[in-house]
Amino acid sequence: MKILVCISHVPDTTSKINFTDGDTKFDTNGVQFVINPNDEFGLTRAMWFKEKQGASVDVVNVGGAETEPTLRKALAIGADTAIRVNTEATDGFAVAKQLAKVVKDGGYDLVIAGRESIDYNGGMVPGMLAAMTDANFVTNCIGLEIDGTNAKAVREIDGGKETVNTSLPLVVAGQKGIVEESDLRIPNMRGIMMARKKPLNVVEPVDATSETSTANFEKPAPKGAVKLVDADNIDELVNLLHNEAKVI
Amino acid sequence: MSVLVYTESENGKFKKAALEVVSYAKAVADQMGTTVTAVAINADDNESLGAYGASKVLSVKDDSLNNFNAKKHAAVIEQAAKNESAKVVVLSSSADSKYLAPLLAVGLDAGYVSNVVEAPSSTSPFTVKRTAFTNKAFANTEINTDVKIVGLSNNSFGVVEASGSASVEDFSPSIPDSGVNVESVDKATDKVSIADAEVVVSGGRGLKGPENWGMIEELADVLGAATACSKPVSDLGWRPHGEHVGQTGKPVASNLYIAIGISGAIQHLAGINASKVKVVVNTDPEAPFFKAADYGVVGDAFEVVPALIEKLKAFKAQNA
Numbered sequence: 001m002k003i004l005v006c007i008s009h010v011p012d013t014t015s016k017i018n019f020t021d022g023d024t025k026f027d028t029n030g031v032q033f034v035i036n037p038n039d040e041f042g043l044t045r046a047m048w049f050k051e052k053q054g055a056s057v058d059v060v061n062v063g064g065a066e067t068e069p070t071l072r073k074a075l076a077i078g079a080d081t082a083i084r085v086n087t088e089a090t091d092g093f094a095v096a097k098q099l100a101k102v103v104k105d106g107g108y109d110l111v112i113a114g115r116e117s118i119d120y121n122g123g124m125v126p127g128m129l130a131a132m133t134d135a136n137f138v139t140n141c142i143g144l145e146i147d148g149t150n151a152k153a154v155r156e157i158d159g160g161k162e163t164v165n166t167s168l169p170l171v172v173a174g175q176k177g178i179v180e181e182s183d184l185r186i187p188n189m190r191g192i193m194m195a196r197k198k199p200l201n202v203v204e205p206v207d208a209t210s211e212t213s214t215a216n217f218e219k220p221a222p223k224g225a226v227k228l229v230d231a232d233n234i235d236e237l238v239n240l241l242h243n244e245a246k247v248i
Numbered sequence: 249m250s251v252l253v254y255t256e257s258e259n260g261k262f263k264k265a266a267l268e269v270v271s272y273a274k275a276v277a278d279q280m281g282t283t284v285t286a287v288a289i290n291a292d293d294n295e296s297l298g299a300y301g302a303s304k305v306l307s308v309k310d311d312s313l314n315n316f317n318a319k320k321h322a323a324v325i326e327q328a329a330k331n332e333s334a335k336v337v338v339l340s341s342s343a344d345s346k347y348l349a350p351l352l353a354v355g356l357d358a359g360y361v362s363n364v365v366e367a368p369s370s371t372s373p374f375t376v377k378r379t380a381f382t383n384k385a386f387a388n389t390e391i392n393t394d395v396k397i398v399g400l401s402n403n404s405f406g407v408v409e410a411s412g413s414a415s416v417e418d419f420s421p422s423i424p425d426s427g428v429n430v431e432s433v434d435k436a437t438d439k440v441s442i443a444d445a446e447v448v449v450s451g452g453r454g455l456k457g458p459e460n461w462g463m464i465e466e467l468a469d470v471l472g473a474a475t476a477c478s479k480p481v482s483d484l485g486w487r488p489h490g491e492h493v494g495q496t497g498k499p500v501a502s503n504l505y506i507a508i509g510i511s512g513a514i515q516h517l518a519g520i521n522a523s524k525v526k527v528v529v530n531t532d533p534e535a536p537f538f539k540a541a542d543y544g545v546v547g548d549a550f551e552v553v554p555a556l557i558e559k560l561k562a563f564k565a566q567n568a
């Protein structure tokens with residue numbers, strides 16, 4: 001089984017979000033970039049398929065050279081080969097177009113992406129990729145088993161979960177649950193050394209125009225001060241929620 | 249040329265999110281000088297959508313659509329959009345709508361923007377405001393394709409009543425085979441889901457252990473709320489993963505969010521910031537959550553929560 005894991009390169013969850021150039025660009029100054037958390041869960045599941053079922057695992061990112069350390073980290077966790085499609089990720093559609101080419105060229109059976117990236121939060125790349133490559137698709141995936149070309153997946157739904165049967169070729173968009181937090185691997189020294197020798201192939205993009213473009217960013221208006229209520233005076237809290245906030 | 253909206257239902261009844269997306273579609277249609285057509289699958293009370301601004305409802309009745317199936321449902325909406333020559337399609341942010349949206353976008357060659365929080369600031373170019381960086385910012389994004397798909401953030405626009413009536417037409421699209429088949433659904437029917445909840449009661453590590461969740465559930469019960477938790481609480485196995493909210497968990501956009509024994513880490517706040525009113529109960533006055541909350545109680549959850557339950561019960565008895 002050939003697995004491709006899509007890796008989006010995102011600001012660490014603790015990052016302060018600021019913009020430059022008249023609020024048109026994300027300010028990367030002082031920002032630490034990481035593997036998108038949802039993708040890290042998916043990559044860890046892919047490593048399980050590699051170790052238990054002999055799958056090969058490649059990772060891919062659509063982005064500039066600045067994303068290579070993130071791909072190297074994925075190699076250090078255990079992926080075999082990294083691919084970087086050398087173009088700016090302008091919108092979800094354009095990224096999916098690039099990934100579709102990689103999937104077709106590589107003949108992948110299973111693509112594991114994340115439910116959403118924590119920077120753009122589009123939640124659209126994996127589904128678009130599935131539609132473009134005529135693969136089956138399961139999102140919000142919190143469980144995945146593969147047996148030959150058959151797959152059983154668990155999807156988180158509003159208020160519960162659902163189990164589905166499907167088959168390869170398949171794209172899943174994973175999240176925490178596809179493996180547990182405690183299953184995540186911190187690359188060790190040996191992994192890091194080995195990653196330096198593993199191939200990181202840079203491929204040139206295909207033509208793909210974006211369908212959307214962001215004119216500018218805004219930050220939320222600053223929040224007013226909290227109104228404190230005395231712990232002995234919970235009546236007052238009920239009163240405020242009813243009469244002032246009007247939420248009960 | 250109408251604005252098409254997909255109105256989700258459960259057991260034949262429209263969800264609140266469906267009424268919200270119709271309200272939103274009506275605002276877009278007014279801006280564009282056109283009308284709203286809804287597509288409803290196995291819903292009973294189709295006429296009722298007129299009260300929120302739909303002029304026409306395409307009613308699909310098909311038993312093969314009883315279980316949600318992203319590919320089949322996307323195909324239905326795609327055919328409805330083509331039928332109506334719709335230039336704008338509006339969807340909610342439910343798990344199901346977010347699942348089908350990218351499939352529909354490819355099918356319609358339409359640009360798709362998710363997590364939209366306001367009516368378009370302009371319809372030419374078509375510009376919408378969406379959240380980005382998990383609620384730490386907004387992006388004003390233009391959709392440049394002929395057909396546009398808007399995914400509306402839950403509880404961002406609100407349900408707006410209109411005076412009008414809707415005509416109902418039967419619609420029988422062709423349903424494709426899907427390679428994904430539901431084997432079983434495991435869903436608590438007696439509990440409010442976080443996505444649908446107007447009120448969410450959430451507990452953190454400050455509650456010390458899973459045995460102390462009784463009072464959280466009771467508080468949720470009194471408020472008709474959903475229960476949620478911080479990430480470590482689900483990682484520790486105190487609560488199910490489905491309750492984990494925050495940047496790497498579920499987003500919350502309720503009217504009221506009550507955080508009990510949660511410190512207010514940046515990753516937690518990012519996921520719940522879209523909630524309108526936030527209340528925090530924490531023993532530590534320095535807990536970062538107090539900076540993000542509207543109302544706060546510095547105090548011990550084991551005293552404050554039982555008191556709050558009691559006062560709310562009294563309040564309900566009085567206002568019943």
Ligand SMILES: Cc1cc2nc3c(=O)[nH]c(=O)nc-3n(C[C@H](O)[C@H](O)[C@H](O)COP(=O)(O)OP(=O)(O)OC[C@H]3O[C@@H](n4cnc5c(N)ncnc54)[C@H](O)[C@@H]3O)c2cc1C
Pocket residue numbers: 013037451452453454455477478479480481492493494495496497508509510511512513514515516519529530531532535547548549550
């Ligand atoms: C990549 C990444 C992603 C993450 N994503 C998320 C996410 O999506 N969601 C999330 O929640 N976290 C997330 N986190 C974790 C986050 O950083 C915090 O560790 C977490 O939110 C803390 O949970 P907590 O507030 O329940 O626990 P703690 O930080 O331990 O806080 C417990 C609080 O309870 C208070 N307390 C103690 N006793 C009482 C009492 N008797 N009564 C009242 N209050 C009391 C304490 O004063 C304290 O403020 C993420 C972290 C990382 C690194």
Ligand SMILES: Nc1ncnc2c1ncn2[C@@H]1O[C@H](COP(=O)(O)O)[C@@H](O)[C@H]1O
Pocket residue numbers: 006007008009036038039060061062063089092095112113114115116117118120121122123124125126
């Ligand atoms: N530039 C990218 N390169 C590779 N994979 C990506 C890229 N952007 C998004 N993805 C994948 O698609 C998922 C969802 O991203 P998004 O649609 O942006 O929310 C991510 O978790 C990644 O797995």
